[in-house]
Amino acid sequence: MTKVKAENIAPRAETIAAADRLHSAAIHLLRRVRKQDEASGIGPAQLSALSVLVFAGPKTLGELAAAEQVKPPTMSRIVTGLERSRLIEITRDPGDKRRMHIRPTAKGTRLLQQGRQRRIEYLAAHLGSLTASELVQLGAAADILEKLLSNWH
Amino acid sequence: MTKVKAENIAPRAETIAAADRLHSAAIHLLRRVRKQDEASGIGPAQLSALSVLVFAGPKTLGELAAAEQVKPPTMSRIVTGLERSRLIEITRDPGDKRRMHIRPTAKGTRLLQQGRQRRIEYLAAHLGSLTASELVQLGAAADILEKLLSNWH
DNA sequence: TATATTAGTTAGCATAGCTAACTATATTCG
DNA sequence: CGAATATAGTTAGCTATGCTAACTAATATA
Numbered sequence: 001m002t003k004v005k006a007e008n009i010a011p012r013a014e015t016i017a018a019a020d021r022l023h024s025a026a027i028h029l030l031r032r033v034r035k036q037d038e039a040s041g042i043g044p045a046q047l048s049a050l051s052v053l054v055f056a057g058p059k060t061l062g063e064l065a066a067a068e069q070v071k072p073p074t075m076s077r078i079v080t081g082l083e084r085s086r087l088i089e090i091t092r093d094p095g096d097k098r099r100m101h102i103r104p105t106a107k108g109t110r111l112l113q114q115g116r117q118r119r120i121e122y123l124a125a126h127l128g129s130l131t132a133s134e135l136v137q138l139g140a141a142a143d144i145l146e147k148l149l150s151n152w153h
Numbered sequence: 154m155t156k157v158k159a160e161n162i163a164p165r166a167e168t169i170a171a172a173d174r175l176h177s178a179a180i181h182l183l184r185r186v187r188k189q190d191e192a193s194g195i196g197p198a199q200l201s202a203l204s205v206l207v208f209a210g211p212k213t214l215g216e217l218a219a220a221e222q223v224k225p226p227t228m229s230r231i232v233t234g235l236e237r238s239r240l241i242e243i244t245r246d247p248g249d250k251r252r253m254h255i256r257p258t259a260k261g262t263r264l265l266q267q268g269r270q271r272r273i274e275y276l277a278a279h280l281g282s283l284t285a286s287e288l289v290q291l292g293a294a295a296d297i298l299e300k301l302l303s304n305w306h
Numbered sequence: 307t308a309t310a311t312t313a314g315t316t317a318g319c320a321t322a323g324c325t326a327a328c329t330a331t332a333t334t335c336g
Numbered sequence: 337c338g339a340a341t342a343t344a345g346t347t348a349g350c351t352a353t354g355c356t357a358a359c360t361a362a363t364a365t366a
Contacts, residue, residue: 018277019276043352121169137290
């Protein structure tokens with residue numbers, strides 16, 4: 001027997017079904033698209049961290065770890081790899097010497113933009129086989145999801 | 154100047170935009186949901202392989218590697234891990250002793266179903282804040298994507 | 307000033323991806 | 337039939353990415 005608390009609304013069957021299909025579709029979609037990233041020459045974690053730096057601006061190591069939802073030691077190693085490849089630049093915070101400021105180099109920005117373009121164009125090429133109506137539906141769904149994700153609690 | 158080959162249809166701007174938003178939404182959605190899987194006690198590759206076995210039935214190692222889009226040595230290690238945890242059972246093909254048949258155990262099926270339930274319910278709980286119409290749109294998008302992915306070339 | 311907190315690193319472990327090279331079994335062809 | 341070839345999977349060894357525990361250095365606080 002499952003106890004149902006009054007303050008929790010149990011998801012309805014359709015909600016569960018939609019969640020299930022959405023989850024599965026997202027997994028399979030990303031698995032395909034991620035293959036395109038191999039051409040970038042760096043690993044997925046480095047690429048993702050670089051993406052944050054390019055699109056959200058300079059960050060400290062701790063901020064970057066939080067943004068990527070990994071622990072500081074993990075981000076420390078990712079940053080080391082990015083710096084070795086000259087994709088990021090690190091400066092020390094003058095006011096607090098424990099902190100580092102991490103920003104993408106021109107090379108890093110270029111690599112990221114090119115990789116992003118590859119990904120998006122690959123996906124777009126496949127979306128090309130859909131009808132105009134289906135494409136509109138996918139775009140709408142993406143918007144709904146981004147809105148939902150932006151105030152995830 | 155970009156050279157446009159006659160045999161390639163350049164994706165339209167709306168297609169590119171939809172691809173971009175879809176890509177971003179899928180990444181962010183999965184990053185959230187993936188956290189729920191940590192409770193399963195096994196890694197993501199093992200969980201995913203187990204999922205294929207539970208939902209698509211017994212497979213050989215090679216079939217499983219192809220389904221998961223990894224190379225045989227990688228799947229070999231994943232399978233070793235799953236077997237050590239008694240989540241799968243391996244038998245030799247009587248007609249071709251090189252081949253192995255891999256199937257989930259009752260324990261494996263149970264673990265997968267529970268993990269799946271956690272993930273889906275977590276996602277469903279968040280989808281609960283959407284309107285009925287938005288939910289229908291997400292479900293429709295998931296179906297369009299799965300159809301697209303099933304005959305990806 | 308002494309203590310506690312914070313930022314990041316180092317060491318060490320596990321999982322997961324790859325390629326190259328191997329074993330064992332099946333298949334094909336002379 | 338038997339030798340060469342092909343196929344299924346494993347082993348070894350590399351890299352990347354995740355973790356925790358324990359450390360250093362710098363800052364903040366009592």
